[in-house]
Amino acid sequence: MCVLGCRSNLYDGEALSGELTARGAFLAGGPEGCQAAVVVSCSVTAAADKKCRQAVRRARRAVGPNGVVAACGCWAQGLDAGDARALGIDVLAGSRRKSALPDALEAALESGGFFDVRGKPEGWDFLTVSRPLLRTRAFLKVQEGCDHFCSYCVIPFLRGRPASRPLEDTLAEARRITESGCGEIVLTGVHLGIYGKDGAALAELVRRVSETPGLVRLRLGSLEPFSLTDNLLEALADSPLFCPHLHLPLQSGDDEVLARMRRGYTAEDFFQVCRRARKKLGGDLHISSDVLVGFPSESEEAFQNTLALMAGAGLGRVHVFPYSSRRGTEAAGFLGRLPPQTVSERAARAAALGKELLEHYAARFVGRNLPILAESAEDGVYSGYTRNFLFAFVRGIDGDALGREVGARMTGSFKGELVGEWIP
Numbered sequence: 001m002c003v004l005g006c007r008s009n010l011y012d013g014e015a016l017s018g019e020l021t022a023r024g025a026f027l028a029g030g031p032e033g034c035q036a037a038v039v040v041s042c043s044v045t046a047a048a049d050k051k052c053r054q055a056v057r058r059a060r061r062a063v064g065p066n067g068v069v070a071a072c073g074c075w076a077q078g079l080d081a082g083d084a085r086a087l088g089i090d091v092l093a094g095s096r097r098k099s100a101l102p103d104a105l106e107a108a109l110e111s112g113g114f115f116d117v118r119g120k121p122e123g124w125d126f127l128t129v130s131r132p133l134l135r136t137r138a139f140l141k142v143q144e145g146c147d148h149f150c151s152y153c154v155i156p157f158l159r160g161r162p163a164s165r166p167l168e169d170t171l172a173e174a175r176r177i178t179e180s181g182c183g184e185i186v187l188t189g190v191h192l193g194i195y196g197k198d199g200a201a202l203a204e205l206v207r208r209v210s211e212t213p214g215l216v217r218l219r220l221g222s223l224e225p226f227s228l229t230d231n232l233l234e235a236l237a238d239s240p241l242f243c244p245h246l247h248l249p250l251q252s253g254d255d256e257v258l259a260r261m262r263r264g265y266t267a268e269d270f271f272q273v274c275r276r277a278r279k280k281l282g283g284d285l286h287i288s289s290d291v292l293v294g295f296p297s298e299s300e301e302a303f304q305n306t307l308a309l310m311a312g313a314g315l316g317r318v319h320v321f322p323y324s325s326r327r328g329t330e331a332a333g334f335l336g337r338l339p340p341q342t343v344s345e346r347a348a349r350a351a352a353l354g355k356e357l358l359e360h361y362a363a364r365f366v367g368r369n370l371p372i373l374a375e376s377a378e379d380g381v382y383s384g385y386t387r388n389f390l391f392a393f394v395r396g397i398d399g400d401a402l403g404r405e406v407g408a409r410m411t412g413s414f415k416g417e418l419v420g421e422w423i424p
């Protein structure tokens with residue numbers, strides 16, 4: 001199983017792994033010696049497309065001529081069937097038909113041949129995770145698709161129109177995950193804020209999932225800034241399980257670029273959203289983000305506005321994406337494409353600032369007590385995430401802490417990560 005892309009794909013990969021295992025498959029640590037390989041694909045950038053092709057070629061070599069290669073997800077959804085065959089793919093499942101993949105994979109293993117079970121990207125694709133592979137944190141997908149049509153984004157074309165997971169089905173999965181011993185759930189979606197079509201529905205979901213017996217932590221995945229309604233903030237503030245971290249994709253800090261991106265907010269709006277969120281959820285709230293640099297006609301001044309807002313809004317972790325044109329999107333027809341060298345140079349400058357901001361944010365916790373959810377241990381040092389999503393290493397823990405939340409006094413920070421001593 002090779003999973004590329006976002007948290008929704010991670011969820012899909014876990015669900016498929018669980019289903020294949022239930023049917024008797026043995027999950028291998030790598031592709032060598034396997035009978036079948038599954039690539040959960042991504043198409044968000046040109047680089048993602050390239051990685052998918054490489055993953056499929058690697059898988060084909062690993063399984064040999066008699067093995068089966070299956071690809072599902074965004075890149076697979078948009079792939080020409082002839083190209084897929086030429087690449088060595090035997091099974092193609094779409095972004096909303098991943099649940100059809102296990103049957104098609106079995107059929108291909110038994111009888112050979114090419115199976116295209118993509119269909120239209122619509123409706124809710126029922127997948128289930130019962131026992132997360134990482135026992136400390138589980139992604140729970142509750143929303144699919146998007147109809148916002150940001151001018152650069154290919155996702156609405158590949159993932160289809162919005163659909164939400166039924167509430168009771170979501171709550172049942174939250175219970176299964178918690179009963180399996182996993183203490184942290186991350187609610188994810190392509191455009192999570194429109195779960196149930198408005199912020200009220202996501203707020204209700206937060207309240208209901210928070211009541212899951214045994215759940216220790218609740219997080220939200222990426223949330224479009226305009227989705228952070230007062231109602232949702234209220235529900236997050238009321239939940240003792242909510243971890244004070246929000247991922248709000250900024251994309252640009254320049255009003256003209258934001259308008260051409262069709263993001264639906266201005267730089268000032270984004271700044272005010274961060275301010276409102278901190279007022280409600282506390283000044284220590286970690287706000288991480290994505291920025292997209294080198295958009296067509298982005299001037300040096302516009303880029304500087306992005307850097308200024310990254311710093312001004314007090315962002316922590318920032319993922320930087322260099323713009324790449326995606327076929328079929330509105331921005332693919334925009335004039336003013338920037339030279340690749342300018343795009344990569346701006347991406348490097350934004351990433352350098354992102355590192356500085358994360359270090360600066362992490363440093364404020366040195367000398368303070370923060371619990372971590374221990375997810376691995378090596379030579380007596382446990383590591384895991386704090387509630388505000390900083391990675392931390394903790395020494396001196398007595399006994400087996402894996403999967404448990406343990407208190408620590410942070411004694412230092414390095415490159416945005418914390419080190420600390422256990423508080424018994």
Ligand code: SF4
Nearest residue numbers: 146148149150153155
């Ligand atoms: S909100 Fe914009 S960036 Fe996010 S998936 Fe929808 S179109 Fe793409």
